[in-house]
Amino acid sequence: MRPAELPPRPGAGGAEDPEQTSRSLQEEVVELARTLPGPLRRLTVRSGDRAVEVEWAAEVLLPAAGAAPPAGLQALAPVPAAEPAAAPEVPEGTVAVRAPLVGTFYLAPSPGSEPFVRVGDEVESGQTLGIVEAMKLMNPIVADAAGMVAEVRVGDAESVEYDQVLFLLHPPGGPR
Structure with a gap:
C-alpha cells in the first residue's frame, strides 16, 4: 500500500x-x-x-510460494536469518560497562583533548569513562563500580548500539 x-x-x-x-x-x-x-x-x-x-526477530518468514502475501506487501523471497550476533564475551573476573543508548561514542570531552581514561587507569564508581552522543545530547558513560580499565572495546567517534560493551574493568583486589 x-x-x-x-x-x-x-x-x-x-x-x-x-x-x-x-x-x-x-x-x-x-x-x-x-x-x-x-x-x-x-x-x-x-x-x-x-x-x-x-x-x-532473527528471521522473517513470508508466505509460502503461491500463498497471498499480507495486505500491502509484495511477494518477496524469504529474508535469510542474520548471523546471530555473538554476545560480546565478558571474561571472568571483569565487569562490563555497556552503552545505555544508541549513538556515537567519544573517548574524550572534545576533539584533541586527552581521553577520559586509558587502559590501566584506576577508576572510581561514578567516574566518567566516555560520552555517547545521541540526538545532539552528550550522555556521560560512568563506571558503576571502582576498578582498573582492562580494555576499551570501541574507538573514538564509533557508532555504538544499545547494551554494547564499551569497557571492561577489573574490580579492585581482582586479578590483573
Missing part, C-alpha cells in the same frame, strides 16, 4: 482531543503490528515529530 492509498486518519485536519488522538494512534500501531510478517523483536512509536521503528 502506498501512502496515497492509506485512508485518512479520523480527525485529520481538524482539532481533536489529544487523548483520543493518542488512543487512535495506539490502535493503528497495534493493527499495523498484527499485519507485519514474522515475529517482532521491537516496535517503537513516538508521537512528537512522529517516528515508528520496527525490528524483526
Whole structure:
C-alpha cells in the first residue's frame, strides 16, 4: 500500500482531543503490528515529530510460494536469518560497562583533548569513562563500580548500539 492509498486518519485536519488522538494512534500501531510478517523483536512509536521503528526477530518468514502475501506487501523471497550476533564475551573476573543508548561514542570531552581514561587507569564508581552522543545530547558513560580499565572495546567517534560493551574493568583486589 502506498501512502496515497492509506485512508485518512479520523480527525485529520481538524482539532481533536489529544487523548483520543493518542488512543487512535495506539490502535493503528497495534493493527499495523498484527499485519507485519514474522515475529517482532521491537516496535517503537513516538508521537512528537512522529517516528515508528520496527525490528524483526532473527528471521522473517513470508508466505509460502503461491500463498497471498499480507495486505500491502509484495511477494518477496524469504529474508535469510542474520548471523546471530555473538554476545560480546565478558571474561571472568571483569565487569562490563555497556552503552545505555544508541549513538556515537567519544573517548574524550572534545576533539584533541586527552581521553577520559586509558587502559590501566584506576577508576572510581561514578567516574566518567566516555560520552555517547545521541540526538545532539552528550550522555556521560560512568563506571558503576571502582576498578582498573582492562580494555576499551570501541574507538573514538564509533557508532555504538544499545547494551554494547564499551569497557571492561577489573574490580579492585581482582586479578590483573
